Amino acid sequence: xxxxxxxxxxxxxxxxxxxxxxxxxxxxxxxxxxxxxxxxxxxxxxxxxxxxxxxxxxxxxxxxxxxxxxxxxxxxxxxxxxxxxxxxxxxxxxxxxxxxxxxxxxxxxxxxxxxxxxxxxxxxxxxxxxxxxxxxxxxxxxxxxxxxxxxxxxxxxxxxxxxxxxxxxxxxxxxxxxxxxxxxxxxxxxxxxxxxxxxxxxxxxxxxxxxxxxxxxxxxxxxxxxxxxxxxxxxxxxxxxxxxxxxxxxxxxxxxxxxxxxxxxxxxxxxxxxxxxxxxxxxxxxxxxxxxxxxxxxxxxxxxxxxxxxxxxxxxxxxxxxxxxxxxxxxxxxxxxxxxxxxxxxxxxxxxxxxxxxxxxxxxxxxxxxxxxxxxxxxxxxxxxxxxxxxxxxxxxxxxxxxxxxxxxxxxxxxxxxxxxxxxxxxxxxxxxxxxxxxxxxxxxxxxxxxxxxxxxx
Amino acid sequence: xxxxxxxxxxxxxxxxxxxxxxxxxxxxxxxxxxxxxxxxxxxxxxxxxxxxxxxxxxxxxxxxxxxxxxxxxxxxxxxxxxxxxxxxxxxxxxxxxxxxxxxxxxxxxxxxxxxxxxxxxxxxxxxxxxxxxxxxxxxxxxxxxxxxxxxxxxxxxxxxxxxxxxxxxxxxxxxxxxxxxxxxxxxxxxxxxxxxxxxxxxxxxxxxxxxxxxxxxxxxxxxxxxxxxxxxxxxxxxxxxxxxxxxxxxxxxxxxxxxxxxxxxxxxxxxxxxxxxxxxxxxxxxxxxxxxxxxxxxxxxxxxxxxxxxxxxxxxxxxxxxxxxxxxxxxxxxxxxxxxxxxxxxxxxxxxxxxxxxxxxxxxxxxxxxxxxxxxxxxx
Numbered sequence: 089x090x091x092x093x094x095x096x097x098x099x100x101x102x103x104x105x106x107x108x109x110x111x112x113x114x115x116x117x118x119x120x121x122x123x124x125x126x127x128x129x130x131x132x133x134x135x136x137x138x139x140x141x142x143x144x145x146x147x148x149x150x151x152x153x154x155x156x157x158x159x160x161x162x163x164x165x166x167x168x169x170x171x172x173x174x175x176x177x178x179x180x181x182x183x184x185x186x187x188x189x190x191x192x193x194x195x196x197x198x199x200x201x202x203x204x205x206x207x208x209x210x211x212x213x214x215x216x217x218x219x220x221x222x223x224x225x226x227x228x229x230x231x232x233x234x235x236x237x238x239x240x241x242x243x244x245x246x247x248x249x250x251x252x253x254x255x256x257x258x259x260x261x262x263x264x265x266x267x268x269x270x271x272x273x274x275x276x277x278x279x280x281x282x283x284x285x286x287x288x289x290x291x292x293x294x295x296x297x298x299x300x301x302x303x304x305x306x307x308x309x310x311x312x313x314x315x316x317x318x319x320x321x322x323x324x325x326x327x328x329x330x331x332x333x334x335x336x337x338x339x340x341x342x343x344x345x346x347x348x349x350x351x352x353x354x355x356x357x358x359x360x361x362x363x364x365x366x367x368x369x370x371x372x373x374x375x376x377x378x379x380x381x382x383x384x385x386x387x388x389x390x391x392x393x394x395x396x397x398x399x400x401x402x403x404x405x406x407x408x409x410x411x412x413x414x415x416x417x418x419x420x421x422x423x424x425x426x427x428x429x430x431x432x433x434x435x436x437x438x439x440x441x442x443x444x445x446x447x448x449x450x451x452x453x454x455x456x457x458x459x460x461x462x463x464x465x466x467x468x469x470x471x472x473x474x475x476x477x478x479x480x481x482x483x484x485x486x487x488x489x490x491x492x493x494x495x496x497x498x499x500x501x502x503x504x505x506x507x508x509x510x511x512x513x514x515x516x517x518x519x520x521x522x523x524x525x526x527x528x529x530x531x532x533x534x535x536x537x538x539x540x541x542x543x544x545x546x
Numbered sequence: 547x548x549x550x551x552x553x554x555x556x557x558x559x560x561x562x563x564x565x566x567x568x569x570x571x572x573x574x575x576x577x578x579x580x581x582x583x584x585x586x587x588x589x590x591x592x593x594x595x596x597x598x599x600x601x602x603x604x605x606x607x608x609x610x611x612x613x614x615x616x617x618x619x620x621x622x623x624x625x626x627x628x629x630x631x632x633x634x635x636x637x638x639x640x641x642x643x644x645x646x647x648x649x650x651x652x653x654x655x656x657x658x659x660x661x662x663x664x665x666x667x668x669x670x671x672x673x674x675x676x677x678x679x680x681x682x683x684x685x686x687x688x689x690x691x692x693x694x695x696x697x698x699x700x701x702x703x704x705x706x707x708x709x710x711x712x713x714x715x716x717x718x719x720x721x722x723x724x725x726x727x728x729x730x731x732x733x734x735x736x737x738x739x740x741x742x743x744x745x746x747x748x749x750x751x752x753x754x755x756x757x758x759x760x761x762x763x764x765x766x767x768x769x770x771x772x773x774x775x776x777x778x779x780x781x782x783x784x785x786x787x788x789x790x791x792x793x794x795x796x797x798x799x800x801x802x803x804x805x806x807x808x809x810x811x812x813x814x815x816x817x818x819x820x821x822x823x824x825x826x827x828x829x830x831x832x833x834x835x836x837x838x839x840x841x842x843x844x845x846x847x848x849x850x851x852x853x854x855x856x857x858x859x860x861x862x863x864x865x866x867x868x869x870x871x872x873x874x875x876x877x878x879x880x881x882x883x884x885x886x887x888x889x890x891x892x893x894x895x896x897x898x899x900x901x902x903x904x905x906x907x908x909x910x911x912x913x914x915x916x917x918x919x920x921x922x923x924x925x926x
Contacts, residue, residue: 293672
């Protein structure tokens with residue numbers, strides 16, 4: 089198959105007119121939800137309810153309901169936190185880094201990925217707070233003048249985490265809302281319902297599609313993307329500092345920041361593909377979220393999967409090369425100790441399975457990629473489990489070794505976080521345009537004047 | 547229609563190339579209060595309209611730099627001025643550890659200020675009362691048309707000549723936009739005010755319940771109630787019903803050896819001073835004397851109480867009687883008390899009592915110094 093790389097492939101397939109694009113994206117917002125929507129919503133709400141019940145038990149009886157113990161003080165709470173923060177990295181990567189790299193294909197998936205970022209960070213934010221055991225005291229994590237005369241310890245990675253995650257959430261939300269404003273204006277002008285018109289008017293802030301505004305707006309978008317890029321890299325770096333700054337063998341390694349960031353992009357893209365496959369099918373968006381999009385994302389998954397695989401190998405190499413017997417023991421224990429099953433699940437899901445993406449047929453086959461990306465999600469959850477549990481359960485002193493076994497409440501809260509995530513995603517698909525209408529119109533064929541530079545075939 | 551106020555004249559186009567050439571012509575006609583509306587940003591429209599590049603970056607720079615300064619100031623002040631604490635043996639102001647928080651605060655201030663400045667100050671949004679809203683023109687440019695609007699406030703605006711200018715650009719349609727007769731979203735509409743009031747009441751009630759009720763209901767008992775037996779609490783486990791156990795008869799606590807001469811008038815035969823009046827010992831005695839004895843006995847033992855008659859003044863310690871007491875007698879008086887003076891056994895321990903005795907002896911000698919003493923001091 090020969091491809092002419094000198095001509096940029098069209099971003100929107102099927103030669104849709106601007107009005108058709110808008111109709112396609114806005115249709116789910118104008119129609120009543122069907123039966124499938126309610127079935128999906130009830131499944132995710134059930135999961136959310138199970139999680140909420142387990143959380144209520146945890147609040148009432150305390151953290152003792154979980155499997156956490158001495159020496160494994162960081163159990164599912166932190167595993168799930170790192171997992172969800174990682175999921176949240178794909179959105180900003182797509183919307184900011186690919187924007188700065190002028191990857192025009194990002195327009196079709198950016199809005200959805202950003203929404204997933206926000207929902208994933210919401211899921212992530214719950215875990216450290218409930219992990220403290222007294223979630224109603226979470227306000228003490230912020231530095232504010234108080235009667236105790238106390239301040240937070242600004243040199244602690246756990247405080248950096250509070251700043252990193254909350255700033256990441258806020259900036260993602262601002263970025264997302266800024267992108268939504270022109271779309272709210274478009275929806276305001278096309279809707280016939282008075283209530284909807286009022287709501288859209290409020291959220292569109294009275295946007296008028298003015299060219300004088302677009303000029304500043306595009307500038308602001310570049311500035312936001314410029315800040316979001318180092319921010320997204322900093323967030324998982326800081327999360328990895330929670331581990332790397334400690335002196336525990338298995339955590340105390342300098343490879344952690346790049347390793348965590350690669351893993352975050354890996355798992356985030358896998359989650360975005362998982363959800364997009366359903367969304368493009370259900371809402372008939374195959375022309376906007378094309379198979380080319382999915383193929384490009386699969387390539388990113390393959391690349392980041394190999395970075396993660398390299399990190400796994402490098403950790404073992406450094407353990408051997410350091411000559412530190414405690415470090416060496418931790419890694420041998422990781423691969424051949426009582427949690428070897430988790431380690432090998434992680435290696436096969438994260439390193440071996442994505443290798444199938446070397447084949448173009450598999451990259452472009454929706455059912456096969458579905459299986460692979462779900463396995464990648466499983467593998468990335470196990471990666472955090474392996475890092476946290478196997479490092480903690482056997483450290484320096486054999487007399488203080490132990491085992492971690494999750495309880496039903498741990499599993500219920502994990503299920504609940506998936507319930508929360510998918511409930512928000514499902515509600516989002518019916519409440520807001522899942523693709524940026526103004527951005528996708530701008531990259532459609534013939535949408536831009538051809539008087540100077542740019543696309544000469546339009 | 548003559549009584550209506552004109553907002554401006556608008557023209558619609560369907561082709562992106564047409565709007566660019568139209569914009570160029572309107573710009574060269576010298577208008578200032580005019581605009582191009584398009585459903586998405588058009589490439590090259592800024593050059594066609596002759597608009598200067600955005601200065602939004604200045605806001606970002608100012609707020610970003612203040613983020614850096616504010617974050618570092620906050621961390622410097624809290625960690626090295628207000629509550630300095632050594633953490634991990636690092637300096638109070640340890641810059642490498644402050645970089646993550648500095649970065650995050652810089653990012654949040656820079657991005658949020660950029661967006662707020664753009665919408666609120668550059669655009670003057672939110673503004674839902676603009677004359678262009680709810681017009682066919684706005685509905686078209688929102689979807690797939692491109693439009694030019696020339697506002698009536700422009701100094702070059704003239705209803706007829708402007709209309710001709712726009713018609714010469716061969717647009718799809720051209721029409722006059724009037725200001726709406728009544729506000730679409732009046733702010734004093736009763737229903738809106740009622741909504742605001744309702745929201746205010748709900749938020750206040752919610753906050754009150756949250757902070758004053760919810761925070762204190764079970765299970766958030768703030769560790770007030772615990773299963774353990776506390777000092778004065780009752781327990782049915784023991785026959786006597788006490789939660790706290792009494793020590794076994796004859797138990798002696800460490801450092802609290804009983805004083806066996808409590809009832810004796812003069813136990814001096816067996817009580818001899820075990821400590822030497824070294825400099826450290828006298829310093830200890832001085833500090834204890836000044837704390838416990840001097841309020842009544844005076845700083846130099848003259849019996850000049852500082853209590854201003856609220857308590858009977860004790861006699862001077864420099865009388866012949868007091869000076870002739872053996873060390874053990876003074877020790878005995880401190881331990882069990884005498885006349886109005888209570889026992890000081892629970893305030894000063896045995897070593898300190900003997901140190902006070904030595905200090906009193908030093909005071910007595912200093913108050914009644916002989917010539918030989920002065921010679922001795924001078925010799926030193």
